[in-house]
Amino acid sequence: MTQFRVGDQVTIHNSQTGPEKIATVEAFTEGKRCMVLSDGSQWRADGQRQWRAGSAYYKGPVVEPTQPGxxxxxxxxxxxxxxxxxxxxxxxxxxxxxxxxxxxxxxxxxxxxxxxxxxxx
Structure with missing residues (x-):
């Protein structure tokens, strides 16, 4: 299950440089397994990798709830x-x-x- 809900503000974090972009959760698709953000990007519902990233080993940005700062x-x-x-x-x-x-x-x-x-x- 996901910690995110439609309307939540989230931050896309790069593992090396920190917060990169602020977005809003707009929808869930694929039986609530795919999360669609306001910037048009698609992520696994847990935010740990982009939807259909294409490689078995993924070390890219992640989505987290927006924090102060x-x-x-x-x-x-x-x-x-x-x-x-x-x-x-x-x-x-x-x-x-x-x-x-x-x-x-x-x-x-x-x-x-x-x-x-x-x-x-």
Whole structure:
């Protein structure tokens, strides 16, 4: 039997990096053996591996009930990814104006300064 119910918020965890994605249980299929999440992924009802993973040995992500702090970790991970992608694609031919880039730099510097004040080392 599964510990999950339709409507439960769950976190997809990678064994090495922790919480990766937040989703909601939308349905159960295959006689309640397959759990369908709001991101379209399908998992065994116990959340221990993806439905039809294709290999006998599975060492992939798992689904767990969302815990306090999971949303913050996932949000931070996604924001870092967007910032890295933004910076990677940035060059002199970028359509962003110098003023727009200066605003981005000013925000980054302000956030870094606020973080140092909040957590002095």
């Amino acid at each position: 999971d949303l913050e970790i996932v949000t931070k991970r996604r924001a870092i990814g967007v910032i890295r992608k933004f910076a990677q694609d940035l060059n002199m031919d970028s359509p962003l104006s110098a003023e727009a880039l200066k605003r981005v730099v000013d925000l980054i510097q302000a956030e870094k300064a606020a973080a140092k004040v909040a957590d002095p080392e």
